[in-house]
Amino acid sequence: MKYLIVGLGNIGPEYRNTRHNIGFKILDALAGASNFSFDSARYAFKGTTRFKGRTLVCIKPTTYMNLSGKAVSYWMQMEKIKKENVLIITDDLALPFGTLRVKMKGSDGGHNGLKHIQLILGNNQYSRLRFGVGDDFQRGRQVDYVLSDWSEEEENRLDERIEKSVEIIRSFVSIGPELTMSAFNNK
Numbered sequence: 001m002k003y004l005i006v007g008l009g010n011i012g013p014e015y016r017n018t019r020h021n022i023g024f025k026i027l028d029a030l031a032g033a034s035n036f037s038f039d040s041a042r043y044a045f046k047g048t049t050r051f052k053g054r055t056l057v058c059i060k061p062t063t064y065m066n067l068s069g070k071a072v073s074y075w076m077q078m079e080k081i082k083k084e085n086v087l088i089i090t091d092d093l094a095l096p097f098g099t100l101r102v103k104m105k106g107s108d109g110g111h112n113g114l115k116h117i118q119l120i121l122g123n124n125q126y127s128r129l130r131f132g133v134g135d136d137f138q139r140g141r142q143v144d145y146v147l148s149d150w151s152e153e154e155e156n157r158l159d160e161r162i163e164k165s166v167e168i169i170r171s172f173v174s175i176g177p178e179l180t181m182s183a184f185n186n187k
Contacts, residue, residue: 002055003173004081005030006072007089008113011062019133020146023089024060025158026131026165031058033166042078043071054173057081068113069120083121087172088128089165090114091146095132097154098161100168102181103128127177129168131161 007023015021031037031047036058038045044059057079061071076086094109095101105125108114118124137145150158164184171180 001053001085001173002057002079002081003085003087004072004075004079005056005058005087005089005169005173006068006075007058007060008065008068008091009060010064011060015147017149018147019091019150020065022091022131022133026089026129026162026169027058027060029162030056030166030169043074046075051170052174056169056173065113067116069116069118072117073120083123083126086126087169088114088117088126089169090128090130091133092130093133093135093142093146095130095134097132097134098157099130099132100161100164101130101132101185102168102172102177103130104177104181127172129165129172131165 005027007027009015009021009024034049034051036047036049038047038060043063044061047058049056049058057075059071059075061068063070072086090111090113092109104127107124108118114128117126133146168180168184171183
């Protein structure tokens with residue numbers, strides 16, 4: 001079985017440690033834990049690994065957040081991966097910092113990356129791992145907030161939450177989204 005694991009983020013050093021790049025950060029942690037690396041490919045940095053007999057095609061789109069659907073669609077077609085085997089990793093303002101939620105479908109929640117993926121795929125029937133970044137910003141300042149670096153307090157808890165996210169990815173590919181939701185949501 002083959003899976004497409006997509007970490008959303010923006011390329012460039014100015015975005016490296018921002019809240020919006022948590023998808024990239026989680027995939028980098030998965031690469032470190034699984035001993036693979038990313039290479040430049042069409043529309044994305046791409047790396048492949050195996051876990052419990054499954055192939056994980058991992059991408060970090062280079063299209064910038066607002067055009068993420070282009071990379072997702074291309075790699076789904078190129079690798080012949082059905083939407084049930086796609087997991088999008090994204091930041092989420094609606095969840096408190098460090099809260100992790102797996103969903104099998106849903107709205108874009110105002111997230112431009114998810115909005116574009118939904119537009120290109122023509123539906124919202126794909127799984128996502130939502131990483132809570134909180135909503136500690138003044139009205140109208142959400143863009144500044146997601147494009148800013150983590151606070152010191154958040155940095156202190158970030159590694160543990162990223163490790164838990166890697167566990168969730170491995171669970172998703174080995175036991176499926178429903179059982180993963182039962183095991184990790186609300187924990």
